[in-house]
Amino acid sequence: MADKSRKSQEVKIKVEGLNKCFGELEVLKSMDMEVKEGEVVCLIGPSGSGKSTFLRCLNRLEEANAGKICIDGQVMTDKKININKARENIGMVFQHFNLFSNLTILDNITLAPVMLKKMTKEEAKEKALELLERVGLREKADAYPSQLSGGQKQRCAIARSLAMNPDVMLFDEPTSALDPEMVGEVLDVMKELAEEGMTMVIVTHEMGFAREVADRIYFMDDGYIVEQGTPDEIFNHTKESRTISFLNKVL
Amino acid sequence: MATFFDVLISSADTFAQALLLTVEMALLSLIFASIIGVIFGLFTVSKNKVLKLISGIYIGFIRGTPLLVQTFIIYFGLAQVLRPTGFQWKAIGGPFTAGVVALSINAGAYMAEIIRGGIEAVDKGQMEAARSLGLSYGMAMRKIVLPQAFFTMLPAIINQFIISLKDTSLISIIGVRELTQNGKIVAANASTKVMAIWIVVALYYLIVCTILSRVAKIVERKVSHGR
Numbered sequence: 001m002a003d004k005s006r007k008s009q010e011v012k013i014k015v016e017g018l019n020k021c022f023g024e025l026e027v028l029k030s031m032d033m034e035v036k037e038g039e040v041v042c043l044i045g046p047s048g049s050g051k052s053t054f055l056r057c058l059n060r061l062e063e064a065n066a067g068k069i070c071i072d073g074q075v076m077t078d079k080k081i082n083i084n085k086a087r088e089n090i091g092m093v094f095q096h097f098n099l100f101s102n103l104t105i106l107d108n109i110t111l112a113p114v115m116l117k118k119m120t121k122e123e124a125k126e127k128a129l130e131l132l133e134r135v136g137l138r139e140k141a142d143a144y145p146s147q148l149s150g151g152q153k154q155r156c157a158i159a160r161s162l163a164m165n166p167d168v169m170l171f172d173e174p175t176s177a178l179d180p181e182m183v184g185e186v187l188d189v190m191k192e193l194a195e196e197g198m199t200m201v202i203v204t205h206e207m208g209f210a211r212e213v214a215d216r217i218y219f220m221d222d223g224y225i226v227e228q229g230t231p232d233e234i235f236n237h238t239k240e241s242r243t244i245s246f247l248n249k250v251l
Numbered sequence: 252m253a254t255f256f257d258v259l260i261s262s263a264d265t266f267a268q269a270l271l272l273t274v275e276m277a278l279l280s281l282i283f284a285s286i287i288g289v290i291f292g293l294f295t296v297s298k299n300k301v302l303k304l305i306s307g308i309y310i311g312f313i314r315g316t317p318l319l320v321q322t323f324i325i326y327f328g329l330a331q332v333l334r335p336t337g338f339q340w341k342a343i344g345g346p347f348t349a350g351v352v353a354l355s356i357n358a359g360a361y362m363a364e365i366i367r368g369g370i371e372a373v374d375k376g377q378m379e380a381a382r383s384l385g386l387s388y389g390m391a392m393r394k395i396v397l398p399q400a401f402f403t404m405l406p407a408i409i410n411q412f413i414i415s416l417k418d419t420s421l422i423s424i425i426g427v428r429e430l431t432q433n434g435k436i437v438a439a440n441a442s443t444k445v446m447a448i449w450i451v452v453a454l455y456y457l458i459v460c461t462i463l464s465r466v467a468k469i470v471e472r473k474v475s476h477g478r
Contacts, residue, residue: 061379088385098380102398111394112384157380164384 018067045220091161151182269433283355288362313360350422369400409467
């Protein structure tokens with residue numbers, strides 16, 4: 001369980017009236033969200049409800065059509081900001097890991113810090129090995145992604161994001177592409193991160209994990225946030241009928 | 252058969268020179284075509300509509316017209332249009348240079364298509380992951396997408412090399428004494444041995460192309476092993 005006492009009141013992520021269309025299809029309809037420093041927020045909901053799109057709008061992998069996103073004081077939706085600089089501060093973990101297949105595990109992790117001049121080669125390597133140690137993959141430093149299992153790939157992808165020392169981490173269904181026996185190892189790494197006070201937004205279908213680790217849960221359906229609350233409020237005292245019917249199907 | 256060996260031996264020195272010219276022309280063209288190909292390939296996959304349009308017109312024009320006509324446009328057409336500026340092909344290497352320019356522009360369009368295909372074959376997630384870390388589009392292309400695309404493109408690139416090498420024979424028409432032109436000259440002086448002469452010419456192309464595709468196979472095996 002995340003340590004509540006460490007959380008400050010500082011708002012890390014503030015989303016107001018976010019709207020996103022793909023052509024005619026409106027996938028996000030005026031979304032609002034506020035995430036405080038050190039908070040862990042889980043987004044749940046049926047497929048196609050807009051969870052991943054919402055997450056991808058946060059670091060502008062998708063351009064929002066309307067609304068305002070503010071992360072760590074940066075107005076992400078402002079076209080004039082240096083988006084690359086802003087993204088350095090926001091780690092993202094993908095469903096399909098997206099490790100760079102032409103690079104070794106070590107190079108996967110050191111590439112961005114070195115290229116973006118955050119660290120020297122030596123510092124980056126030291127940091128990478130430290131991170132690999134932490135996710136239990138130190139001995140895989142010189143391997144290529146194709147030689148790793150799904151769970152190992154995802155743990156490495158998390159290490160790659162952490163190498164940039166982000167303030168915020170976004171997880172886009174990090175365990176959905178994994179074999180069941182590998183889900184646990186990835187969730188354990190995420191749990192540890194949460195305990196250390198990382199601000200996290202997680203799109204997930206792992207209800208057990210959401211219940212245990214999340215400070216707040218947002219239930220999304222059809223481009224709206226239908227309901228939000230603590231895990232206890234969402235799982236035990238559900239108010240909305242749509243949430244109830246979804247939870248009945250997945251639990 | 253005797254005539255064949257007779258031709259092979261008696262004309263060996265002129266064919267050796269012609270072969271050198273053919274290979275030189277092919278190699279130079281392929282180097283320039285690769286550069287053109289990368290630039291226009293990147294234009295094609297870019298989000299910028301103007302760049303897309305430019306590369307679309309270029310590739311469409313080259314693919315939709317014969318190399319021979321393109322060569323005439325460059326050698327005769329350009330010479331005429333640029334004459335008022337004092338431009339002359341003679342001053343910059345004559346038909347050989349014109350041939351290299353024509354072949355480069357021609358092969359460049361096909362290379363652009365190969366490179367576009369290679370880039371598009373790389374999983375989109377690779378670019379997204381790189382961008383999410385804060386890398387710029389250019390950095391991500393250079394460090395992640397292009398290196399990965401290169402492996403998938405390699406067979407097609409080598410295929411284009413072979414095609415371009417054979418296409419150099421068309422440059423004979425503007426008077427470059429490469430293999431085909433040399434064949435014509437030798438045949439004109441020995442009209443009874445025409446069949447033998449052209450078989451010899453074919454053999455020279457065959458040898459170079461075979462060597463090239465063998466090297467290609469080895470390179471391909473090497474890089475796929477390294478992955």
